[in-house]
Amino acid sequence: MDSCLNLLSILILLSSFILVANKRVISYIRTFRLQSLLLAILSGVIGIYSIEKTGEIDILIVCVITFAVKVVLIPKLLKTTVTKVGYKVEKDFFLNIPISILICCGLFILTYFSVSTINDIKDAQVKAYLVNSISVILIGLFFMISRKKAIGQIIGFLVMENGLFTTAVLTTHGMPMIVELGLFFDVLTAVLIMGILVFRINENFDSIDINKLRNLKG
């Protein structure tokens, strides 16, 4: 059980590293889908465990919703946005890929040291979960600021959200149902709005490069 959760949490972390190494928009979406699938499996495992223990079915419902929203719906929405915009490969980075991976590695170490200063965590397992999932949040943030194009930033936002969800599920074994539902709708509407926004930016500026947003238009 513990070993399985640990493996899943580190696979989620690994998928966010793979995301940073990608430069095709389609593979951004594919990696995000993979990460969400891992997340759904993670919540499924915890759900089955909590049914056995307390008989609560909440987390299994969360697992099903995660699958429906994050593995099926959001990637589909993003794909339609991408095909509308017709933008395929990210060409100019602020930093090249190996350096950004090494920076993410640094973020991981930073998380490790900052988590190990919390003295109240006695369980090494929980510490490992925290390190892995907080690193996912930070890597999502880094991904957001390291990509120039709007689609990369949407994916970064979603990865951050995945990290938050992983942290919550792993450390508390499930938040109250209503909070989870609220989060899902939050993310879904955010993606919808951002998708439309990207489309609009593309229409007005002929590019989804966010640096162009600074240009005055008269």
Add this chain to the structure above:
Amino acid sequence: MNKIAYIVVQLIIMLLIAPLVSGIIKKVKALSQKRKGPPVFQLYRDIYKLIKKDTVVSKTASWIFSVTPYINFVTALIAGLLVPVSLKLTPLNFGGDVIFIIYILALGRFFMTLSGVDTGSTFGGMGSSREMALSSLIEPTLLVSVFTVGLISKSLSVHNMMETLSSIGTNIFQPVYIMCFLALFIVILVETARIPVDDPATHLELTMVHEAMLLEYSGKNLALMEYGAALKQLVLITLLVNLFVPLDSLITFNNAFLALGVSILLYIAKVAIAAVFIAIAEINTVKLRLFSVPNLAAISFILSFLGFVQYFIVGGIHG
């Protein structure tokens, strides 16, 4: 006395199996393309044929060119002696022999790159510079993943590492080992010139790396170079399967010879399966541009590094 017997057995197994791995990989690749492909034992025949042929050495080549095949072959063979094929064999071992394996293979590579430059052909120089770049990119991964296992088993000798990892049972499925396993797998793909970085089937293409350095060789020298490359591949695969797929604890025969025989058969099966997996990895990937290889190296480094940090957080054996 036992030691000598062990060394002889180890040598014979290494020398006999080495060319088989390439044969299996080629066969699986051919089957995936609905071709019949060369027979599994093709490389043995190639080496036999090459040994009978004359050697041609360029007039401009120095002594390095003619010495390199021997150095390449012998360094691979010594590295092979240090990686026991079965837990029941201890051919050669001393503290820190993992580092010795890595750097004796690096010595062979050093002479190979020198010989690539030596004849002055443009392809050779190109291949040499690429090979050095790739090896320097992939070396950190290899060291970090091996050191992680070394930290867990509190020894840097391959035999002790194998003993520790085969004594932990199902704990082998912990993230530490899985990450190190995947990292070493990528290392094997890069070090043995497999498809994501180099296509072993090409001759005279601008993208070749390993083949470019062997271009000037012929006859016996070429046979030795090919055999050396096959041995190096087998050494790395042995390191991978014997560390992370320890099945020796399953063998419970009382008879020592029978147990040894079964464990060697098991080892051959493991190597064959690893070869099939390498072939599958090759089939499913495309050759990367040379400038994308650092990304692959970074990913493999991250894999080993995640394993390394996991060891510090949860520890290796318990958890």
